[in-house]
Amino acid sequence: MDSTSAEANALSGGDSDSDGRWVNRTDSVDQTLKLGQILGQLVTPGTVLALSGNLGAGKTHFTQGIAMGLGIERKLVNSPTFALIQEYSGRLPVFHFDTYRLRSVDEFLELGFDEYLAAQGVCIIEWGDRVIEVLPADRLTIRISVESDCLRRFDWQSGGVSSGHTLAKLKAAWAE
Ligand SMILES: Nc1ncnc2c1ncn2[C@@H]1O[C@H](COP(=O)(O)OP(=O)(O)O)[C@@H](O)[C@H]1O
Numbered sequence: 732m733d734s735t736s737a738e739a740n741a742l743s744g745g746d747s748d749s750d751g752r753w754v755n756r757t758d759s760v761d762q763t764l765k766l767g768q769i770l771g772q773l774v775t776p777g778t779v780l781a782l783s784g785n786l787g788a789g790k791t792h793f794t795q796g797i798a799m800g801l802g803i804e805r806k807l808v809n810s811p812t813f814a815l816i817q818e819y820s821g822r823l824p825v826f827h828f829d830t831y832r833l834r835s836v837d838e839f840l841e842l843g844f845d846e847y848l849a850a851q852g853v854c855i856i857e858w859g860d861r862v863i864e865v866l867p868a869d870r871l872t873i874r875i876s877v878e879s880d881c882l883r884r885f886d887w888q889s890g891g892v893s894s895g896h897t898l899a900k901l902k903a904a905w906a907e
């Protein structure tokens with residue numbers, strides 16, 4: 732599918748082509764929480780979610796939804812801008828990173844990213860684009876863009892078999 736027809740499909744409510752991409756939108760915080768919640772119910776051990784998007788795009792609210800879907804209290808989840816990494820325990824352990832204040836990819840690795848990755852939980856990385864080169868290829872990359880006050884566009888990309896399955900399940904669940 733070329734980008735023009737992909738765009739037309741996206742505008743008609745969210746669609747995808749076969750290369751592991753998807754576009755959808757939310758028009759409220761509640762809908763973003765719901766999208767996250769559905770994803771949180773689907774994720775499998777070792778899932779890596781790289782979130783990007785400007786300050787205020789909705790990365791943290793989306794993460795709160797994911798946590799809710801894993802049975803974690805929403806209020807526990809804030810931007811770990813100062814802590815750099817926060818852990819929550821739910822159906823799976825969640826490791827929530829925010830790389831905004833990191834100066835290098837090495838600092839990210841020094842937080843122990845490889846060990847968190849090996850812990851078979853869910854790694855959620857806000858500003859994941861800043862450390863993309865050390866993230867596994869089989870991840871979901873999610874770019875959130877502000878389209879207007881309450882409208883957010885989510886651009887999804889899966890990079891492997893496992894993330895592709897998760898994305899396919901999410902698309903089906905979102906359409907229900
Ligand atoms: N559809 C939406 N989804 C998520 N947040 C939204 C939406 N519409 C408005 N907002 C607002 O956008 C902001 C998102 O903040 P936050 O999740 O902290 O973003 P980030 O972590 O990307 O900096 C909040 O003030 C929230 O109320």
Ligand SMILES: [Mg+2]
Nearest residue numbers: 790791810857
């Ligand atoms: Mg944030």
